[in-house]
Amino acid sequence: MKxxxxxxxxxxxxxxxxxxxxxxYRHTLKDANGELTIKPFTGIPIAIAVMYAFWSIFxxxxxxxxxxxxxxxxxAYWLPWLQEVFPGQGGWLYAIMVDAGGIEGGEFxxxxxxxxxxxxxxxxxxxxxxxxxxxxxxxxxxxxxxxDIGYMPRLAVLIDTMLHKIGLHGxxxxxxxxxxxxxxxxxxxxxILETKKQRFIMMTLLAxxxxxxxxxxxxQDVIPGLMGWILLYLIIGYFIFGYILNKIVPGKAPEFxxxxxxxxxxxxxxxxxxxxxxxxxxxxxxxxxxxxGAAIVGVLYQLGVIRFLGDALAPVFVGWFGVxxxxxxxxxxxxxxxxxxxxxxSVIEMTEYQMITAVVLVSIYFPCVATFAMMLKEGWKELLGxxxxxxxxxxxxxxxxxxxxxLLGVA
Amino acid sequence: xxxxxxxxxxxxKSVFFNRLTGANVTESNxxxxxVDFTKGYMKIGGEDAELIDVPGTFSLDPKDKAEEVAVAxxxxxxxxxxxxxxxxxxxxxxxxxxxxxxxxxxxxVIALNMWDxxxxxxxxxxxxxxxxxxxxxxxxxxxxxGEGIKELISRLKEAKPVEIEDIxxxxxxLT
Numbered sequence: 001m002k003x004x005x006x007x008x009x010x011x012x013x014x015x016x017x018x019x020x021x022x023x024x025y026r027h028t029l030k031d032a033n034g035e036l037t038i039k040p041f042t043g044i045p046i047a048i049a050v051m052y053a054f055w056s057i058f059x060x061x062x063x064x065x066x067x068x069x070x071x072x073x074x075x076a077y078w079l080p081w082l083q084e085v086f087p088g089q090g091g092w093l094y095a096i097m098v099d100a101g102g103i104e105g106g107e108f109x110x111x112x113x114x115x116x117x118x119x120x121x122x123x124x125x126x127x128x129x130x131x132x133x134x135x136x137x138x139x140x141x142x143x144x145x146x147x148d149i150g151y152m153p154r155l156a157v158l159i160d161t162m163l164h165k166i167g168l169h170g171x172x173x174x175x176x177x178x179x180x181x182x183x184x185x186x187x188x189x190x191x192i193l194e195t196k197k198q199r200f201i202m203m204t205l206l207a208x209x210x211x212x213x214x215x216x217x218x219x220q221d222v223i224p225g226l227m228g229w230i231l232l233y234l235i236i237g238y239f240i241f242g243y244i245l246n247k248i249v250p251g252k253a254p255e256f257x258x259x260x261x262x263x264x265x266x267x268x269x270x271x272x273x274x275x276x277x278x279x280x281x282x283x284x285x286x287x288x289x290x291x292x293g294a295a296i297v298g299v300l301y302q303l304g305v306i307r308f309l310g311d312a313l314a315p316v317f318v319g320w321f322g323v324x325x326x327x328x329x330x331x332x333x334x335x336x337x338x339x340x341x342x343x344x345x346s347v348i349e350m351t352e353y354q355m356i357t358a359v360v361l362v363s364i365y366f367p368c369v370a371t372f373a374m375m376l377k378e379g380w381k382e383l384l385g386x387x388x389x390x391x392x393x394x395x396x397x398x399x400x401x402x403x404x405x406x407l408l409g410v411a
Numbered sequence: 412x413x414x415x416x417x418x419x420x421x422x423x424k425s426v427f428f429n430r431l432t433g434a435n436v437t438e439s440n441x442x443x444x445x446v447d448f449t450k451g452y453m454k455i456g457g458e459d460a461e462l463i464d465v466p467g468t469f470s471l472d473p474k475d476k477a478e479e480v481a482v483a484x485x486x487x488x489x490x491x492x493x494x495x496x497x498x499x500x501x502x503x504x505x506x507x508x509x510x511x512x513x514x515x516x517x518x519x520v521i522a523l524n525m526w527d528x529x530x531x532x533x534x535x536x537x538x539x540x541x542x543x544x545x546x547x548x549x550x551x552x553x554x555x556x557g558e559g560i561k562e563l564i565s566r567l568k569e570a571k572p573v574e575i576e577d578i579x580x581x582x583x584x585l586t
Binding site: 013 | 419420421435437438439440441442443444446447466474475476477480502503506507510511514528532533534535536537540541544545555574575576578579582583584585586
């Protein structure tokens with residue numbers, strides 16, 4: 001027998017009356033904290049403080065390990081040692097694996113740091129282990145803390161009004177924040193949104209505008225002074241194009257109902273397990289991709305493909321986006337890993353504004369292959385739609401950023 | 412034997428799953444942590460059993476893609492026993508989902524999870540009476556510390572389909 005909804009509630013009422021008694025409930029400190037962080041008047045300043053703390057701990061922790069330890073290890077010991085022992089200096093294998101070097105005064109010279117060398121075993125390993133690993137360790141540690149304490153749903157409630165402007169609702173903060181670690185789980189997390197329209201907007205926006213933890217980690221290291229501008233451009237893009245998508249994508253964007261859970265004391269074992277799971281995943285998936293990316297770009301350089309592409313696309317790169325044509329190489333690397341792409345960009349000669357534009361382009365022009373695969377899994381129609389939006393965004397927004405640069409007199 | 416963990420979002424299904432199977436699915440304190448199903452294996456009384464963790468759902472009428480996954484798993488596996496995980500401080504709406512599943516004829520045990528939090532809130536629940544009315548085993552649990560889990564599993568064998576008419580009768584009829 002099936003009950004109607006009313007009958008079911010009627011029955012539950014009967015059952016509850018006979019089995020549950022509610023005693024007196026005293027307001028606890030935990031409840032008071034819970035309320036303080038969700039009422040806008042106190043909650044918004046607290047949210048800003050939490051985000052700022054997240055940001056500064058992230059920066060100082062990652063910087064401490066990368067600059068204080070890994071840069072020295074890789075540039076002062078690893079690179080010179082490999083340059084010394086790897087056979088065939090100047091040959092193509094040497095260039096791909098260790099050091100592509102440079103020509104100075106007509107002579108081949110070796111690079112003096114792991115970013116300029118472009119080798120799989122030097123640049124590739126340095127980016128993956130020296131820069132990105134510390135960044136993702138601290139990122140996931142803090143994310144796990146926020147998750148387990150129960151802060152995420154409160155953030156969702158606070159940011160609800162703002163996200164409604166772009167066709168989403170507060171809970172879209174969950175895929176957004178997860179994407180700041182890695183876009184792949186971010187894409188899967190869009191399943192918690194109710195309608196196709198919301199899922200499409202969310203997936204498209206995060207694939208285009210949300211830089212992953214690895215990319216943020218490398219930006220923090222190689223272009224710390226410009227990162228603020230790059231993130232600002234990405235956040236503004238997120239809202240501008242979200243607003244436009246909300247207007248043109250058909251479908252509903254309903255309000256959300258959410259259970260805000262009580263704050264709970266995070267369990268160390270669970271935090272440890274989650275962070276460890278991420279790191280293990282990073283070693284298994286990300287590091288091979290970084291090395292592969294470095295190898296592919298190395299091979300394409302050796303074959304002259306990248307110079308050819310750069311020359312062929314020069315009108316677009318230089319004319320439309322206002323970046324040097326050498327940007328072609330990193331853009332190819334960005335298919336596999338954005339962190340590697342930013343590392344490669346950072347050693348190309350260009351002005352600060354060109355660097356800002358180029359890094360924004362690397363972020364928005366195509367999701368990395370892992371994210372692409374995950375989007376495909378969620379539905380090919382959505383993926384095609386997202387790619388169409390992406391193409392428009394790259395040209396429109398990239399051109400706009402160039403135009404802003406021209407108007408400001410910096411490009 | 413196949414066992415399916417069903418319940419509202421953020422009631423602790425994944426914590427049960429990890430404890431019982433030794434698996435490593437993500438546990439967090441926010442609704443919507445699990446968005447896909449995971450299968451794991453365990454022994455129940457010497458017998459191999461498959462345990463399935465699914466996203467939380469408020470009812471069998473899914474409102475998002477994650478809930479669709481949960482409902483589809485229930486409907487694709489007609490031979491499962493259901494562990495319905497209910498937040499002990501929010502019994503009424505948990506029972507709503509339990510009734511929906513029972514109406515479809517699935518055998519069930521109920522875990523009243525986060526029992527410690529309900530005690531802290533001075534909520535008293537007459538377990539025996541609840542069991543009598545629903546006709547299925549009801550076990551208070553604290554998944555995070557493991558309290559009650561052994562009893563929950565040992566009582567899976569008592570799980571059998573119940574008639575809604577009997578529940579109505581036991582509750583004293585509808586209005």
